[in-house]
Structure formats: C-alpha cells, structure tokens
Amino acid sequence: QVQLQESGPGLVKPSETLSLSCIVSGASISNSYWSWIRQSPEKGLEWIGYIYYGRTANYNPSLKSRVTISVDTSKDQVSLNLKYVTAADTAVYYCATRLWDRHSSSWFWFLDSWGQGAQVTVSS
C-alpha cells in the first residue's frame, strides 16, 4: 500500500516561493505518476500538475508559469515549488498517485492514494 506524507513550511510570505515535499513509501517512485492537488474554500479542489519520473511533467495552465514538480529518487521524494505566491495560494496541498487499474492493466487519470495534506498560509 502506497503511503504519502507531505511536509513543508506552514507559512510563506507573499512573493516568495512555496516549497513542499512528499515522501513516498510502498511504491517505486520511478515507476509511477505523482500529482499535486490543492484545496481552498474559494477554489475547491484544484489539480496543480504531475510528473512521471524524469520524463514527463504537465501543469495546470493557470499555474504553469509559477510551478515546478520534481522527483528525487535518492530520497523517495516528490517536490512542489510554487513561485511568487499570493494570498490566493493559501490552501491545503496534497500529493497523490495516478490510478493503476489491475483489471485492465491500464493507467487512468484518477487519483488513488493521497497524502494527509499540508496546510500552507501565505501571509506577511
């Protein structure tokens, strides 16, 4: 069973960079897709983007100019960096895996295992 654990600063100043880590256990970090999603009362659930180890990344166009997702295989860690944050970036941030359906042996773009979430507040 995949387990994900987000961590990072709970408070970030406006215009600075939000940096979060997601520690992965129970799965090969190099053999799966890793997404970041955030949730706020204002915007609800918002998909930020995904990375497939060292090969492919895809970001939400609404955030693309500010976001980077990366993988560190030596630490079994997926990272999120979001630059130039504002109060609108205040949210709970989750990492999650893409669903692998064993019955059809296919990847689906639904989100299977999630971390517990990390609250990030942007404020001076």
Add this chain to the structure above:
Amino acid sequence: DIQMTQSPSSVSASVGDRVTITCRASQGIATWLAWYQQKPGKAPKLLIYGASTLQSGVPSRFTGSGSGTDFSLTINSLQPEDFATYYCQQGQGFPLTFGGGTRVEIK
C-alpha cells in the same frame, strides 16, 4: 478546461435513506469520471472510477452511473460513516478538474 458541475451542493438525509448526487461535464467525457468522498480534515478518498467501477474496499451500497456529460452517484441505505462531502472529477483531459462538491448532512 472541462467544467464539472455538481448538484445539489448539499443534501440532508437520514440513516437508511437513498441519496443521489449528480455531476455534469461541460463537454462529453465518455466514462472518464471518478467520485471521491472527503471527511473533515482528511484527504479525498477514491470511491468510483470509470463512472461505475467500485474501487477496492468500497461498500457496494455506492453505485455510479452515466456517460457523456451526465453522471450520478447513488448511496443506497445511507450509513453513519457516509456523512461527508462528495466530489466528481473528470479524467478525460488536462487540466484534471473537479466538481464543487456535495455535502451529505444528517437530517
């Protein structure tokens, strides 16, 4: 972006009731739709994918149906642990998008 619209935004029900939640996509998504359950302070949990396939371990009282633009989630014989917020999500194209949620409350 594909917009996902859920209704109602909230519903009050009693234990044992049947509850149906609907989700409409702004364009056809075949059966590329999932439903999640979220309880306060917890991450969303995948219940149903492919519009009607129950995720492993999810009770059979949860059923999903629909295709194209109109989908529904039905909870048969509501149990105390089912009081939560439910979200739909389209997996047809990027960016992945979610509905606004339906809160199932105790009557």
